Amino acid sequence: MTEPALRIRGLSKSFGKPVIVNLDLEVAAGQLYALLGPNGAGKTTTLKMATGLVKPDAGTVHIFGIDAQRRPIEAKAITAWLPDEPMLYDKLTPSEYLAFVAGLWRMDPRVAAAEAERLLHWLELWDERDTRCEGFSRGMMQKVALAGALIHDPQLLILDEPLTGLDAGMARAVKDALRAQVDRGKTVIVTTHILEVAERMADRIGIIAGGKLLAGGTLEELRARAGTEGLTLEDTFIRLTSGQ
């Protein structure tokens, strides 16, 4: 049986008060999984623990069967993290940024250069490849960061609010990029406040509130659980989280 892309068991984290409480979450490989929740639900903290940015108080994280706490380097090698604020250097150009990321992931220089060229063309950044990022719009920065996340061909791509602040064209480009990743057999986990995006794009949806996973499954499974058959994800989401 194939290992799940992400398996979280008994995850807990407290920052003075509990933020994540004994969370279990499993994302199968080759899916686009949307993690939804109200503000302060613990979505970003959960994903940061999955990527090794925040140390859990308790619980385990496995990425494709690799224990991310015991073997972090192996887990990180096949994972990419794209936060809501792009992790860029203002004074580097997109090409130079990709070269640096490729160095961090120890890619073969020839493979990395070819992949960078492909990504820059695909994300329509080619003409700006030698322009410093400092004057870029938010959408441009997000695309550069996305190229950085994709250059090492991660098996698992985790994105926190990737569509925030993007115009319709940019948002469409990012959504297409994520769908293309899934079509290539990769796994994408995304948090978003835009429920329509989750409704249209996600294979499975998880709803988190108060540091706990309230429900998880396909949209139809969630509707059945909430008793909102025929209604929108928004109705389902509100019904499921109304008690929290």
Next chain:
Amino acid sequence: MSGIAAPGGFLWLVKHELRLAWRNRPRKGAARWLGYGFAIVYVGFGCFLAWMLRDEPIPVTPTMMTGVLAGCIAATSFMVAQAMIGSQRTLYESGDLALLFTAPIEPRVVMQAKLLGIAATIALTYGLLLLPVVLPVAVLGHPRLFGAALLLAALALTAASIGIIVTLALATFIGARAARTVGQILAALCGGAVFLISQLLNHPGTGRSGIASLFERLRADGFGSSGVSALPGRAAFGDPLAIVILLGLGVLLFAGTGALLQRMFLSGYQDGAGRVSRRRPSGRAMARLFHAGLFRAVFAKEWRLLARDPALAFQIVLRLIYLAPIVLVAVRNGGKLPILPGMAFASVLIASQLVGSFAWLAVSAEDAPDLIAVAPVRKSEIGFAKLLAAFAMAAPFAIVLPIVIATRAPLGALATLVCTAIGGGLAGLVELKLGKPASRKTFARRRSGSVIAGIIVIVISLVFGFFAAAGVFFLD
């Protein structure tokens, strides 16, 4: 409530500025408690001094008058530097100008509130140094010294006005992008002006410092004790006419700046907010940028970030200039110290200062720490790569003195090289272990984040500098 104190009014905005400035002070860590401790001791000293002088007349001598003038010149150079940095932050970095300029408030009022905020911050900075001593003395029997507080206010208003005039002039004539870089360099030069001039005036072998010679010359020529140059001294010792003249000039300059430059202020902000990256000609082969190995990737990134930030690079060079007195003492041939051991000592100082600076930039001032944290690289590996990058960037400068020594004392040069490498390496290691995350913009104040790291680096520099000097002395 109505008028200038009402919400949206001038005083209301000034209060807002002061609140922001107050909340930017160190609020936790050793620096805060050190500050409180120092303040208590300093105020205690001021009260003690005031008690001792309560029945003693304080004669106003020509030397004191010249001293006040010299102090005012030095303080003004520091204040103008502070004002230029404050003006740049106001114009290019503080996000609240977008809010203030879209609010139904006159741009002139916004500018004057910002300007007064800068002046008040400057006055507070120097007031903390001056007033704990001067005010108790003034209260206990020497009321004319209240003039010193008013003199400080006049200087702060003048410096704030000059700072924003220079910043706006630069923005107008050379554009927002260049104005930031040139402004930072000018501020650094202005802040170090007194020190740099004193070094230029030093005469090896005379046994007198440049500052002492300059002061003596000024005093002998009557500067500070007669004519217009006596105004600061007279104001500090309570002459009402001098106070009115200096404070009046400060207020006039301040009001005039606000009234005349409001358009430049608005357009300076608009130019800064709308700046875009220069589009560079493309066509370079992509493969040229991609290299095998973590170190090469880290080195390329660090080198590019430094090379593209001239103001930061200049600050590092300035730090080397600040080492001049120690180096001059060490290599001065007319003194008792022989030149080659002095050079060896200087070599270690320069290397540890440079590696420490570069390591701070690479380690503590990392712009994308999360990117590094999620990369499949061990913390020790990335730390070592950054340390190596800092070392490689410092090497071309650090190697100069050992090469010079090698022409006369090869074995001593070898000892110097080893000590320079160890001193530099340890300075970088200290940054790696004790450094705290910070923004590259805070380079000039970086040691305030880690006082212990700063002290350890100084001790390491001195110890290995001594070893290097001893090595040269005994081996050749």
